[in-house]
Amino acid sequence: MSDLTKTPAPDAEQSAAPIPAVDPRLLVREEGLKGYWTEFTRKVRGGELGSLPVFIGLIVIAIVFQSQNSNFLSASSVANIAVYTSGLGIMAVGIVFVLILGEIDLSVGSVAGVGAAVWAVLNVSNGMNDWLAVAIAVLSGLALGLLHGFFFAKIGVPAFVVTLAGFLGWSGLQIWLMGQEGSINAPTGSVVEHLTGYYFEDKAAAYGLALVAVLAYAASLLLDSKRRKAAALPARPVSEIVLRAGFVAVLCFVVAYVLNEPAGARGLPLALVLFLAVLVVADFVARRTTFGRQVFAVGGNAEAARRAGINVDRVRILVFGLSGLLAAFGGLFVASLSGGATKSLGGGNTLMLVIAAAVIGGTSLFGGRGKVWSALLGMIVIQSIQQGLNMLGMASEIQYMITGAVLLAAVVIDSVSRRTQKTAGRA
Amino acid sequence: MIHVFATPVLALRGVSKRFGAVQALTDVDLEIHAGEVVALVGDNGAGKSTLVKTISGVHPIDEGAIEWEGNEVRIQRPNDAQDLGVATVYQDLALCDNLDVVANLFLGSELKSLSVLDEIAMEKRAKELLDTLSIRIPSVRIPVAALSGGQRQVVAIARALIGDPKIVILDEPTAALGVEQTAQVLDLVERLRERGHGVILISHNMADVRAVADKVAVLRLGRNNGVFNVADTSHEEIIAAITGATDNAVTRRQARTATKEDAK
Numbered sequence: 234m235s236d237l238t239k240t241p242a243p244d245a246e247q248s249a250a251p252i253p254a255v256d257p258r259l260l261v262r263e264e265g266l267k268g269y270w271t272e273f274t275r276k277v278r279g280g281e282l283g284s285l286p287v288f289i290g291l292i293v294i295a296i297v298f299q300s301q302n303s304n305f306l307s308a309s310s311v312a313n314i315a316v317y318t319s320g321l322g323i324m325a326v327g328i329v330f331v332l333i334l335g336e337i338d339l340s341v342g343s344v345a346g347v348g349a350a351v352w353a354v355l356n357v358s359n360g361m362n363d364w365l366a367v368a369i370a371v372l373s374g375l376a377l378g379l380l381h382g383f384f385f386a387k388i389g390v391p392a393f394v395v396t397l398a399g400f401l402g403w404s405g406l407q408i409w410l411m412g413q414e415g416s417i418n419a420p421t422g423s424v425v426e427h428l429t430g431y432y433f434e435d436k437a438a439a440y441g442l443a444l445v446a447v448l449a450y451a452a453s454l455l456l457d458s459k460r461r462k463a464a465a466l467p468a469r470p471v472s473e474i475v476l477r478a479g480f481v482a483v484l485c486f487v488v489a490y491v492l493n494e495p496a497g498a499r500g501l502p503l504a505l506v507l508f509l510a511v512l513v514v515a516d517f518v519a520r521r522t523t524f525g526r527q528v529f530a531v532g533g534n535a536e537a538a539r540r541a542g543i544n545v546d547r548v549r550i551l552v553f554g555l556s557g558l559l560a561a562f563g564g565l566f567v568a569s570l571s572g573g574a575t576k577s578l579g580g581g582n583t584l585m586l587v588i589a590a591a592v593i594g595g596t597s598l599f600g601g602r603g604k605v606w607s608a609l610l611g612m613i614v615i616q617s618i619q620q621g622l623n624m625l626g627m628a629s630e631i632q633y634m635i636t637g638a639v640l641l642a643a644v645v646i647d648s649v650s651r652r653t654q655k656t657a658g659r660a
Numbered sequence: 661m662i663h664v665f666a667t668p669v670l671a672l673r674g675v676s677k678r679f680g681a682v683q684a685l686t687d688v689d690l691e692i693h694a695g696e697v698v699a700l701v702g703d704n705g706a707g708k709s710t711l712v713k714t715i716s717g718v719h720p721i722d723e724g725a726i727e728w729e730g731n732e733v734r735i736q737r738p739n740d741a742q743d744l745g746v747a748t749v750y751q752d753l754a755l756c757d758n759l760d761v762v763a764n765l766f767l768g769s770e771l772k773s774l775s776v777l778d779e780i781a782m783e784k785r786a787k788e789l790l791d792t793l794s795i796r797i798p799s800v801r802i803p804v805a806a807l808s809g810g811q812r813q814v815v816a817i818a819r820a821l822i823g824d825p826k827i828v829i830l831d832e833p834t835a836a837l838g839v840e841q842t843a844q845v846l847d848l849v850e851r852l853r854e855r856g857h858g859v860i861l862i863s864h865n866m867a868d869v870r871a872v873a874d875k876v877a878v879l880r881l882g883r884n885n886g887v888f889n890v891a892d893t894s895h896e897e898i899i900a901a902i903t904g905a906t907d908n909a910v911t912r913r914q915a916r917t918a919t920k921e922d923a924k
């Protein structure tokens with residue numbers, strides 16, 4: 234019905250000229266770098282902080298710890314942060330989806346534990362093929378997540394109660410699965426051992442990945458800008474693309490350099506590659522697919538989503554399924570790091586760290602707003618703090634308190650920026 | 661005027677709907693033909709929005725039947741209505757505040773290329789559509805939360821024009837609009853009729869109703885209270901049907917207002 238969009242000639246009695254395409258009151262970004270700066274300050278004042286607090290936080294963390302202990306930014310320390318970030322970070326990606334939906338999943342730690350236990354029992358105790366055991370472990374996480382989703386979406390039990398029941402119930406299942414032994418070690422050379430133990434020692438791996446990432450990022454920005462120009466839509470200017478790509482390039486190559494070059498460097502950890510792969514795929518799903526759009530819609534206004542013909546129950550069940558799947562996958566990383574599956578894997582502060590990572594990274598606890606990459610940023614913050622405190626020989630009770638304070642700070646920033654956004658008409 | 665087909669596109673037969681203790685609709689009949697604008701009028705709480713929601717699948721009907729092009733259909737979910745070709749602008753606008761204008765417009769019917777969201781095509785189409793309704797929106801890429809009430813309403817109306825609906829339902833579409841935008845919406849209703857779409861228009865503004873509607877269906881306390889041809893019905897007759905002039909209480913009330921007017 235494209236004809237409907239043809240506006241009839243304006244009425245003769247109307248004195249006003251045809252409506253201009255843009256509202257004259259709209260603040261347009263000025264040319265050049267000054268334009269970026271004014272837009273940036275305006276956004277910050279309007280509460281659109283984005284990833285800014287995290288980047289500032291990371292810089293502060295790096296400076297503080299590096300000044301206390303010059304090994305903080307060493308190759309082994311950075312590699313360590315990268316490896317420890319991946320397991321919980323993958324779990325945090327699932328939590329990001331759940332938070333965007335406006336819900337919470339308290340069961341991720343237990344599901345991770347069950348995933349690791351399933352793998353250990355099948356692979357180690359019963360000699361099942363490595364890959365098959367890993368696949369079944371991950372799928373059992375998916376099944377548990379779908380079950381939570383079913384109780385939440387179809388029966389209408391609040392998500393935090395369902396997943397709290399899961400938190401208790403599945404850790405019981407985990408202990409039962411682990412049986413007498415209490416812990417099952419990952420055999421040397423097994424897939425799970427490699428998850429966090431394998432490094433691409435060839436220097437080309439880290440540099441190559443950095444190069445591919447930068448080129449892919451720049452190409453996608455350029456292509457998008459070209460297509461938008463072809464469609465006569467406002468597009469990113471080339472200067473901005475260069476600026477963004479340059480920033481990403483510096484970041485990628487510095488990390489690659491630190492992983493490759495200094496003494497003691499072991500190369501690119503496989504765990505980091507897998508985590509990045511999960512992030513790229515999840516980000517694509519969230520921003521570029523109908524499903525991702527539906528998750529945001531349900532998180533923003535479930536009734537509007539329903540009226541738009543979205544199957545709200547299906548979206549909810551799938552998101553909890555995804556959270557379970559990623560929790561179990563992350564659980565295998567945790568098992569790999571600690572040498573095998575245990576009765577208590579995924580217990581303790583795992584759940585808190587995972588949720589904290591998503592929130593610290595900038596995903597709102599209030600639903601409808603969030604980015605997949607916040608899982609990476611938040612987890613790096615948390616792991617850097619832990620790593621730094623460990624290097625300073627700080628007791629774990631102090632670590633808990635500091636991590637708690639960081640989480641509180643993140644939630645305060647979230648709440649305050651939400652309020653500022655409301656007053657600035659952006660919530 | 662467009663030729664009116666014998667079988668209505670949409671027909672409600674004896675539709676009833678209860679909400680707990682409230683009997684919101686009782687035995688309601690309604691017919692909409694292609695190329696016809698039916699105004700649905702009635703007092704506050706008469707059941708207009710509820711009737712619309714039964715057609716669009718938000719609240720499935722309790723009793724009665726819905727016919728689509730002569731065949732009985734069951735509308736249980738919003739999806740069913742969309743598949744038939746019903747597009748609805750709700751009185752409570754039903755937009756996602758966190759999504760931008762483009763995302764809201766295409767929610768549930770996103771444009772895709774190779775199963776990836778085609779943001780550029782959507783943005784282009786969104787701009788064209790909003791220009792038709794001559795609304796100024798700062799940017800189609802800002803969250804709907806940042807729009808004024810009228811801007812939100814235009815977005816909701818534009819939403820109904822995405823896809824190719826056979827019946828467009830507008831529940832008080834001009835309630836929050838300025839003069840210019842109201843005129844545009846009325847123009848749009850006429851264009852929809854010319855293109856052979858059926859339109860159900862709910863409005864409390866009798867001037868708007870008389871300007872564009874072919875028929876006026878009156879609801880009173882959840883029941884039919886007459887269907888009138890706009891061309892050969894006076895303003896007073898419609899008002900009488902809305903307020904229920906046949907009721908005793910209302911007759912007394914009319915007498916009272918009459919004396920008041922005499923006194924003036």
Ligand SMILES: Nc1ncnc2c1ncn2[C@@H]1O[C@H](COP(=O)(O)OP(=O)(O)OP(=O)(O)O)[C@@H](O)[C@H]1O
Nearest residue numbers: 679682684702703704705706707708709710711751
């Ligand atoms: N979801 C609901 N739950 C319970 N009762 C409802 C619900 N929706 C509507 N009702 C009741 O149904 C009746 C009809 O409401 P409806 O919204 O259809 O009125 P309306 O004709 O659209 O009024 P208005 O002109 O004010 O928009 C009212 O008595 C209302 O209280």
Ligand SMILES: [Mg+2]
Nearest residue numbers: 708709710751
């Ligand atoms: Mg109403």
